[in-house]
Amino acid sequence: xxxxxxxxxxxxxxxxxxxxxxxxxxxxxxxxxxxxxxxxxxxxxxxxxxxxxxxxxxxxxxxxxxxxxxxxxxxxxxxxxxxxxxxxxxxxxxxxxxxxxxxxxxxxxxxxxxxxxxxxxxxxxxxxxxxxxxxxx
Amino acid sequence: xxxxxxxxxxxxxxxxxxxxxxxxxxxxxxxxxxxxxxxxxxxxxxxxxxxxxxxxxxxxxxxxxxxxxxxxxxxxxxxxxxxxxxxxxxxxxxxxxxxxxxxxxxxxxxxxxxxxxxxxxxxxxxxxxxxxxx
Numbered sequence: 001x002x003x004x005x006x007x008x009x010x011x012x013x014x015x016x017x018x019x020x021x022x023x024x025x026x027x028x029x030x031x032x033x034x035x036x037x038x039x040x041x042x043x044x045x046x047x048x049x050x051x052x053x054x055x056x057x058x059x060x061x062x063x064x065x066x067x068x069x070x071x072x073x074x075x076x077x078x079x080x081x082x083x084x085x086x087x088x089x090x091x092x093x094x095x096x097x098x099x100x101x102x103x104x105x106x107x108x109x110x111x112x113x114x115x116x117x118x119x120x121x122x123x124x125x126x127x128x129x130x131x132x133x134x135x136x137x
Numbered sequence: 138x139x140x141x142x143x144x145x146x147x148x149x150x151x152x153x154x155x156x157x158x159x160x161x162x163x164x165x166x167x168x169x170x171x172x173x174x175x176x177x178x179x180x181x182x183x184x185x186x187x188x189x190x191x192x193x194x195x196x197x198x199x200x201x202x203x204x205x206x207x208x209x210x211x212x213x214x215x216x217x218x219x220x221x222x223x224x225x226x227x228x229x230x231x232x233x234x235x236x237x238x239x240x241x242x243x244x245x246x247x248x249x250x251x252x253x254x255x256x257x258x259x260x261x262x263x264x265x266x267x268x269x270x271x
Contacts, residue, residue, distance in 0.1 A: 014153050014154075015153065017157065018153065018156065021157070021161065021164055022160065024164055025160065025163050025164050028167035028168055029167055031174070046247055046252065047251075048178045048180065048251060048252075048255035049255060049259065050255050050256070050258055050259025051178035051179075051180060051255050051258055052178060053176030053177060053178055054178060054179055066247075100179075102179055103182075104177075106247065107246060107247055107251070108246055108247070108248065109246065110243065110245070110246060110247075111204075111241045111242065111243055111244070111245045111246070111247060111250060111269070112244065114250075115269045118182065128181075129181070129182045130179035130180060130181055130182065131179070131180045131247070131251060131254070132177045132178070132179055132180075133178050133180055133251045133255065134175050134177060134178075135176045135177060135178035
């Protein structure tokens with residue numbers, strides 16, 4: 001008596017593939033969401049040949065984005081100089097003046113606009129200011 | 138009786154092929170919407186403290202760089218980027234601890250300032266003070 005070949009033997013086991021694909025999805029979800037709201041993608045940073053990329057961000061940092069259009073923003077929220085001063089002052093009162101301020105300035109922004117922000121940061125009592133650049137190495 | 142049980146077991150399998158399609162759609166969506174993370178370097182902008190002299194006076198043994206729109210001057214003399222690099226490298230070899238005052242014109246672009254700060258750090262000069270040219 002001939003046995004009909006079982007059709008199950010021809011099926012590809014895809015349950016493991018589902019697990020792998022879910023892992024990939026979780027990876028892309030996590031990496032896409034992390035710091036997405038802090039960094040303004042419209043800002044094209046100037047490039048730095050010699051400086052090394054920061055491996056991890058220091059604790060207690062404030063990131064201020066300065067795009068080419070001049071709309072200074074923190075976490076994608078536009079701020080006026082007065083609002084910026086208020087935010088920085090309240091941060092200083094909570095965390096002290098050891099906070100680091102990172103200015104993500106577009107390469108085409110004139111220094112007078114950056115200087116205005118630096119003055120506001122200085123008036124709020126913060127002196128650890130860093131300008132962000134795209135590390136080429 | 139045995140064959141009926143086996144048939145029941147087969148019909149309980151969950152069809153996975155459609156789920157794979159949905160999962161691949163999600164994966165493609167997240168791949169397309171994710172952005173490349175740009176490695177960032179943070180260049181310190183050290184502001185002069187109130188105890189230092191005003192920007193119009195220069196202390197002796199201070200290296201002065203002026204960043205103007207389109208050019209950089211070393212000790213008041215405009216130089217090409219290659220000359221600036223050569224000079225800074227030579228000066229850094231003499232004394233890497235010397236203070237460098239970077240005077241920036243308000244009309245200079247951030248990119249020009251970043252280039253100068255990066256160059257200074259690259260040759261080993263780490264004591265940088267940035268002031269605005271009024």
